[in-house]
Amino acid sequence: MRIIWIVLLSTLLLTASSHHEDITKQAIVKIYTTSKIPNYQEPWNSSMRSSTGSGAIIEGEYILTNAHVVANQAFIEVQRYGQRKRYIAKVYAVSHQADLALLKVEEKAFFEGVIPLTFGSLPKVEQKIVVYGYPMGGNTLSATIGVVSRVEHHVYAHSGEAFLAVQVDAAVNPGNSGGPALSDGKIVGVVMQVITKSQNIGYLVPVNMVQHFIEDMKDGTCDGFADLGLGTQKLENPAIRRYYGLDDNVSGKLIVKVVHNSSVSASLQEGDILTAVDGHNVENDGTVEFRNHEYTHYQHYVDAYQMGETVKLDIIRDQKKMQVEAPLEHVADDMYLVKTTRYDTMPKYFVYGGYVFSPLTRNLIVSTKLNRLKLSYLASKWQEDDKSEVVVLLKVLASDMSRGDNDFAMWPIDKINGEPFKDFEEFYQKMQAAKSEYIVLEDNDGVKVIIDKEEAQMKQNAILKKYNIEFDKSIDLRK
Structure with a gap:
């Protein structure tokens, strides 16, 4: 009789489990x-x-x-x-x-009979997960089982910014992107990316990032994840620690740059030591403990807040402990000289006598191998008060007026007619307003490109027609 009951109970459990999986699917x-x-x-x-x-x-x-x-x-x-x-x-x-x-x-019929999935909590290392989706190799639903390998900050391939990510060993392939990773039937992450040429190393956007995003968009606007606008340096070297008078009981990161337009530009300064974020101790390598014996970048406790809120920062200035409140008002795009990867928009450009100009973006950098070293260096720089965007001579369309200039491509411009400019819009306005016979473009090494203004205007339409270009400028400039 006991054997019969065990078999019956097992059957009931399997039936319940199968029913639950079907509801999930x-x-x-x-x-x-x-x-x-x-x-x-x-x-x-x-x-x-x-x-x-x-x-x-x-x-x-x-x-x-x-x-x-x-x-x-x-x-x-x-x-x-x-x-x-x-x-x-x-x-x-x-x-x-x-x-x-x-x-x-x-169409409401799409949702008939479905029970929405709910959210779990940030998974722990070795926690089992099931990844659902429609990867390559077939047309029907796929489910793969794995465990959480690690949880730490990682660069998100889509944006190029670093946030908390969950590494898993479940098989993840193209087509899986966007599918949920479940643990105990609840979403603990969203499949994001894989490391190619690796053995089952995939990454999830963790559930806390998902919930932050959903909370953010409730007012109809996605404000994003804030950036403090700080450049910092590790404090692991004994000499630098002695220089700043730090004993073994103090850890943190040295602030070496405060971006001029960041929300903390009035409260922080270069030479301050950042020792804690939101009450969490910052280690000498810039990490914070977010769970027992688990560490990640200190930005984790900034990302926990919504834009418009404030986070408390503990600092040491001139060997004195202080606490400041940092209002969260800017994303990284507001402060980097080169914008992060753009989506859902067409690139900006204008053509002047066959010379094609565009603002430098990360999309543009990854689209070519030309001048990659210099452009990548510019992409790592912060904005300054008088410079918020890089403009490049993207290419030169061959014609009789541009002979000798056709090798100029992905060339950063620093001055127009001897004058610097702040951004692409100001550069465009200066080009249009130029009254001199020649337009002189110059980089920071003194190399020049000189355009005969009258000839450029006279031959513009013929060059556009020759290269089958309908508009000489992007839609934002046409407006």
Whole structure:
């Protein structure tokens, strides 16, 4: 009799488990995206691309997925597990910083009979997870099982910014992006990226980042994750510690740069020692303990707050302990000289007599191998009071007036007619307003490109027609 009861109980447990898994699968979505991909080397051109990804239905009739699954989207369709009909979807909110997006479907029939997935907590190392999605290799739903390998800051490939990430060993492949990683039936992360040429090293956007994003967009605007605008240096060297009078009981990071337009420019200064963020001790390598014996970048406790809130910073200045409140008002894009990777917009440009100009973006840098060293150096710099954007001579369209200049490409410009400029818009205005016979462009090494203004204006239309360029400038400048 006892054997019969054990068998019966086992059968009931298996049935309940199978039923629970079936309910979970009902919330998994396949996403079909048609995207308009900008050509940063020919900014007047674009191409169309089709791709697929994964997502999950969550509370509020939202579909949670990656930003990169729907980036540059022109048309989106979604399909539920076990159904063949596709429904039109639209992007409701997106954070390219955190590689997250929420989609909406207007047809209520899409959500009939589905139980939305709920959120768990940040998973621990060795915790088991199940990854659901629609990866390459087939058309039906895939489920792979793995464990959490580590939790720490990692660069998000989509934005190039570093945030907390969960590394897992579950098999993750193209098409899995945006799919949920579940533990005990609850979302603990969203599949984000893999390391190519590795053995099952995948990364999730952790659940705390997802919840931050969802809370952020409730007012209809995605403000993003704040950046303090600080350049810091490790304090592990004994000599530098003695120089600043630090004993063995004090740890932190040396502030070596405060960006002029950051929200802490009035309260922090170069030479301060950052010792704690939100009450959490900053180690000499810049990490903080976020769980027992687990460390990650101190930015973790800044990312926990929403834009517009404040975070407390403990510092040492002239060997005196102080505490300041840092208002969170800016994202990294507000302070870096070169903007982070752009999506959902066409590149800015204008053509002047066959000379093509554009602001320097990370999209532009990765689109070419030309002048990569110098451009990458510029991408690491902060804005200054008189310089907020780099302008490059993108290329020179061959013509009789540009002979000898055709080798100029991805060339940073520092002056126009001897005058510096702050950004692309000011550069454009100076080009249009120039009254001299020649326009002289110059880099910081004194190399010059000289354009005959009258000849450029006279031959502009013929050059545009020759290269099949419909507009001589991007839509933002045409407005």
